[in-house]
Amino acid sequence: MFKYVLKRLLYFVPTFIVISLITFMLGQMAPGDPVELKLKGGMGGSANGQSSEKMAGEKAYMELSEKLGKNLPAFYFSITSAAYPDTLYKIPRQNERKNLDRLISMYGNWNNVADYYKNAKLLEQKLFQFSNTSLDEASYEKLKALRDNNSELFINYDKVKISESLKTIQAAAIHTTTIKTDSTHTKTIQPFIFALPEVNNLVASYTKMNTEINTSNNYKPAFHWFGLNNQYHRWLFGDVPWFGKNDNPSKVSKGFFRGDFGNSILDNRPVASILIEAVKLTLLINFFEFFLIYLIAIPLGVSLAVKKGTSYDRIVTTLNFMLYSLPAFWIATMCIIFFTNPYYGEALNLFPDHGIGKTGADFGFWEKAVDRAYHLILPMFCMLLGAFAFISRMMRGSMLNVIRQDYIRTAFAKGLEPRKVFWKHAFRNSLIPIITMFASFLPAMISGAVIIEYIFTIPAMGRISYESVVARNFPVLFTILMFAAILTMLGNLLADILYGFVDPRISLTKKA
């Protein structure tokens, strides 16, 4: 037994790795720069602002990027083409990095691409250091064009667009304007001529990149090893040391295994604190649901099995089966429409249509409990139906299986009264598969109720996951996904172990 549990726990490891990889991959594919999203609108995103503002934005971006660990390589290793440098992850901004990635795939020569990028960056710096408030309107327009087109270069890989931008930049750099030196004299100057060397370098590097295309590099695979200091590792294990003191203030993540699931994108609250309330509610709902289902469904299943073949059995079994196919969200919609508003008569306006009732410290425990129960009657009814039908069907089937056995026939033959045979001999043994069933309810607790909680606006796990999808709040969503998967695995394990306990005939250690 112990050996079996240990073996199953070991199986847990690869399964967990695969699931964490899937979740991590989804997170990497998620649209939008997480750093940018957190900065709310991206202060550093606008290239038109003042130079100090721009630098502040850049600094904030870098700091947050480091805090979120986005300045690290994604995974332990990477397999790319030989054209890619192993340090591409060091380019801070996600959109710039992606653009460079694209350029590399087009030109296959990292050195040239890097030159081009560096020159563009140099020009950007030069342009932002320039501050001359005494520009006429035309020149101001040109400066704006210079800055805009320059920042366009970082996010464009299309040849036509790049050469257009470059042309505009070249034209703007040699822009001439006349200014009045005093009341009578005017002077012709070129206000942006200072940037001309950078512009020329940029254009030269672009032409060089275009002439020295070496796409053959794209077909040579290359393997890069990054070590433990990567985003995936940090996500799971954190970068704060597990033992001893943390003397590096920039290391903040404790990692998934130490209960740090990141912060919500929306309000920067820790994911764990968001989920804890929802988990409490989910547990409350499921506890009562569970209790009710077993309380009604099991006796019903037994009675159906005992009366097998009668019209009572046929009708109820068929109804049960239809109940099982009943879409819960249909019933919920109907309940909302018919029982929560006065349109179909005041007599039917029985229930509240959303929420969980009174919260907060102003109300007593019982007052809150009663109100909550009142709010949860309809949603719990809707969630119950399917599971109820399923369990009673299972119970009936399992009971029928047992009744067919020889020892039941023996019990009847020796003259025991049917009541005793059914309840003492058959019932106990037919409970085995039902007990293990409850293990599979663990994961259903989270995902099963998404739609009902959405309809009734109950802030439990299902509703939270729906909201995080709509808001693209990935840290919350992926944490829920991970937990749902872990719970499923635990459920399966628990079911297997329970099976071994309640039914000693099943040998877990020996292979069947």
Place this chain on the structure above:
Amino acid sequence: MATNNTSNNTSREISTQADQSYWAIVKRQFKKNKLAVWSLRIIILIITVGLLADFLANDKPLYCSYKGNTYFPVIKEYAIDMHLSKWPEELNNVVWKDLKYDAVVFAPIPYAPEKTDDKNNDYKSPMGSQEIVSTRWRHWLGTDQLGRDLLSGLIHGTRIAMLVGVVSMSIASVIGILLGSLAGYYGDEKLKISLARLILNIIGVPLAMFYAFNTRGYILEDALADSFGSFCFSFLVSFFFFLILMLIPNIITIGLKKIPFLDKKVTIPVDILISRMIEVIMSIPTLLLILSICAIVSKPSIMLIMVIIGLTGWTGIAKLIRGELLKVRSLEFIEAAQSLGYSEARILFKHAIPNSLTPVLISIAFGVAGAILAESSLSFLGIGTQADVITWGKLLSSAREYAPAWWLAIFPGFAIFVTVTIFNFVGEGLTDAIDPRLKQ
């Protein structure tokens, strides 16, 4: 010659008298279950409705004679969608209802699901009065806020529901049958390959992945940005490319096998590997996974949802067919095939798999029901469907906006319920019909 003929005749007679083939037994058993048989008939009806949706509910006439010319606008629409034809000037962007025809035959429901009826907007009840010329134009199941005909929406929603079932279960069946049969047929001991093949394949897979997917990365990414359909196409091209590349190490193996050391046989525990994989897939909560993917993809579509349901829904089929093949592989006819010297692939695909497919039908029937339910839940939540696609789930969710419109709640939900139920009934009937054989 004559004797040959008679023996042929007798054998035919015997087979018609008491057909004891597996299929015949299953069929007979299935036919005893009246509920399942009727469900199957209703399924056929629903599929027909889905296929003929354009002819059953359409704002264009099926046939019309207009200004001396004869048209079949519904059929013409298909040609136009395929860029084979164009509307003539006088019929371009017309309100079909208001034209003055010489002769016309409209579809039974003369409304398209997405077209609004301005005179009957703002939730017209099926019972109440409607502003219509005659009963022919009645909205039998009412309209929604914009005046879209509910019955027409339901008829066209049938198509989506059936498509979801068919596409997702096709994907699931292909994967499930392949992996399940490999696991069941080879088990943990039976697949022995040479060391050379193993090593070359281990080196080959990442390389082939690199060339098929990594170097084509931006082609795939651009296709995904374009549409999910073109992504699927590009992906299949990549996959095909991958398969071709994987041929290379396997061809080299033939040569290397001559070296005795490299020809040493290694056992591959196929069953353990695939069973682990099934367990991993099963522990991913499908609904949450679909939700996450829809949140990530910039343009989620119904096609994407079908593919995800298919990619995660094959585990049940794989488990069934694995169990079935574990039994079948030790039967005499497989032994006979082996002793005749047939290749493993031939035995597996021509003899073993075809004889263990029946239980898969059960899984497919329940799977279709589950897929339809999953898709309608998602479109009810408003996740993953384009605005112009009308589905049952979407129609049902529109009921929540306006409580007095009971017809929007009852009919679409009923359509989902009936479809899911009958597929479950068929699954149940199949289980009953196939089980006696399984228990033997």
